[in-house]
Amino acid sequence: MSWLLKSSIGKKLIMSITGIALVLFLLFHAAMNFTAVISEDAYNTICALLGANWYAVAGTGALGALVAIHFIYALILTIQNRKARGSDSYAVNVRPKNVEWASQNMLVLGIIVIGFMVLHLSQFWYKMMFVELMGHHEVQLGDTVVSPQDGAAFIKYYFSQTWVVIAYLVWYVALWFHISHGFWSAIQTIGWNNLVWMNRWKVASQIVATLICLIFAFVTIYFYVRHLWCPFA
Numbered sequence: 001m002s003w004l005l006k007s008s009i010g011k012k013l014i015m016s017i018t019g020i021a022l023v024l025f026l027l028f029h030a031a032m033n034f035t036a037v038i039s040e041d042a043y044n045t046i047c048a049l050l051g052a053n054w055y056a057v058a059g060t061g062a063l064g065a066l067v068a069i070h071f072i073y074a075l076i077l078t079i080q081n082r083k084a085r086g087s088d089s090y091a092v093n094v095r096p097k098n099v100e101w102a103s104q105n106m107l108v109l110g111i112i113v114i115g116f117m118v119l120h121l122s123q124f125w126y127k128m129m130f131v132e133l134m135g136h137h138e139v140q141l142g143d144t145v146v147s148p149q150d151g152a153a154f155i156k157y158y159f160s161q162t163w164v165v166i167a168y169l170v171w172y173v174a175l176w177f178h179i180s181h182g183f184w185s186a187i188q189t190i191g192w193n194n195l196v197w198m199n200r201w202k203v204a205s206q207i208v209a210t211l212i213c214l215i216f217a218f219v220t221i222y223f224y225v226r227h228l229w230c231p232f233a
């Protein structure tokens with residue numbers, strides 16, 4: 001088992017498995033958010049289910065561990081690669097043909113994604129699950145007081161603010177580049193590829209990234225535009 005933690009391929013495998021698990025979470029999270037467009041009551045029912053119960057808290061802990069492992073191994077692998085390349089890393093950075101831009105900027109893209117996630121968690125998770133865990137049943141959102149389980153109220157409050165919407169859209173662009181390369185790369189590391197399948201997985205990767213980011217963007221823009229048209233809905 002120690003090869004998994006010590007060898008370079010073992011570390012890449014850990015990054016691949018945690019990355020794929022995070023993609024699955026994002027598919028679920030995007031689908032869950034889309035529910036808010038169809039029915040706010042249904043969305044709030046899901047938010048209540050994911051509130052302050054120990055199953056949900058265990059899920060949050062597992063998710064936190066996945067992000068932490070994925071990020072720590074990304075740092076270790078990057079440092080190792082830099083060391084292995086030695087003075088080459090100071091050479092003029094000419095990107096070889098066929099190497100995607102995203103593949104060379106995965107760490108920076110990941111840091112951007114995590115940075116926006118801190119903002120997102122402080123706006124949503126902290127005022128919802130954390131507040132409930134602290135035993136509160138009300139939370140201040142602007143001028144109003146709402147239930148920490150009223151996810152629809154949070155969406156409407158934050159996505160009525162232009163700067164939040166712009167920040168989230170920038171976040172989704174970084175996320176798109178990160179997933180579109182990461183998913184394909186994970187499949188390659190796991191070994192589910194050959195010449196024919198390599199290109200198919202590349203396309204599949206872009207479809208998965210587009211699906212996730214498009215749903216997030218749709219929900220964000222939908223509530224922004226809805227607020228512009230009918231501010232009191």
Ligand code: HEM
Binds near residue numbers: 113
């Ligand atoms: C339309 C965009 C989004 C909306 C409306 C949204 C909404 C929410 C809500 C309501 C929660 C709190 C759930 C609860 O604790 O009851 C939450 C948690 C969370 N969101 Fe989002 N989210 C969006 C985009 C994203 C994106 C793009 C990511 C990651 C790249 C993300 C990652 C997370 C994580 C990690 C949590 C904590 C989950 C947990 O507690 O288990 N969200 N989000």
